[in-house]
Amino acid sequence: MDTLKEGDTLLRLKAAVHYTVGSLCQHIAADCEKQITKQTIAAIAETAFRQCDIFAKDLEAFARHAKRHTVTVDDVKLTARRTTALYNYIQKKSEELALNNQELKEKRKKNAAKRKSKDMEAEENEVED
Amino acid sequence: MANAGNEIAFKKETVAKLLTRSFKEDKTKVSSDAVVLVTEMLKVFVEEATRRAVKQASSEDCDTVDIEHFEKILPQLLLDF
Numbered sequence: 001m002d003t004l005k006e007g008d009t010l011l012r013l014k015a016a017v018h019y020t021v022g023s024l025c026q027h028i029a030a031d032c033e034k035q036i037t038k039q040t041i042a043a044i045a046e047t048a049f050r051q052c053d054i055f056a057k058d059l060e061a062f063a064r065h066a067k068r069h070t071v072t073v074d075d076v077k078l079t080a081r082r083t084t085a086l087y088n089y090i091q092k093k094s095e096e097l098a099l100n101n102q103e104l105k106e107k108r109k110k111n112a113a114k115r116k117s118k119d120m121e122a123e124e125n126e127v128e129d
Numbered sequence: 130m131a132n133a134g135n136e137i138a139f140k141k142e143t144v145a146k147l148l149t150r151s152f153k154e155d156k157t158k159v160s161s162d163a164v165v166l167v168t169e170m171l172k173v174f175v176e177e178a179t180r181r182a183v184k185q186a187s188s189e190d191c192d193t194v195d196i197e198h199f200e201k202i203l204p205q206l207l208l209d210f
Contacts, residue, residue, distance in 0.1 A: 017147070020139050021175050034186060036182075037193060039196045052167075055170065060154065064157075071163050072162070075163065076170065082208075086209075086210075089169075090169065093165075097166070
């Protein structure tokens with residue numbers, strides 16, 4: 001029973017990857033005024049799928065090396081070390097992410113503070129009545 | 130790096146599932162920020178693959194990117210990643 005489910009999940013994942021890869025490929029090919037065959041898209045999708053497996057195994061190894069069970073942003077940056085341009089790009093993206101998280105945190109703090117002061121006002125009004 | 134269709138991207142849940150099923154240990158998890166970055170890596174990978182294949186096709190004066198163009202650029206692509 002489990003192997004059926006496992007096979008089904010695998011197919012779904014591959015299909016999802018294939019769909020996104022197809023959209024990306026078509027977009028880029030059109031941009032460059034070229035056609036791209038379905039066979040080529042399928043090959044790129046399969047390669048991306050396998051590359052993801054390689055990423056995962058590397059990431060797990062890096063996390064374990066750092067004596068962690070959770071893969072972090074630093075582990076991902078390490079997998080991008082081979083090409084300088086790629087590394088710099090990922091570095092930039094991780095900084096944007098960190099900034100985003102910071103902004104979200106501050107928004108939540110403000111909202112929490114607003115709610116608190118509203119609650120306190122409501123309480124005071126009740127007391128006055 | 131190139132920006133192909135800023136709306137087209139891998140879904141976070143898909144990438145997360147892809148990663149976890151390849152982990153050898155059950156205990157290993159991924160932080161959500163890490164998933165976002167891996168999604169970027171994958172997108173760049175696909176973009177590079179496509180653009181290099183397109184360049185190869187252009188250098189051979191072909192209007193259609195065929196699998197042989199992809200095959201020719203594949204070794205260097207894998208080495209670069």
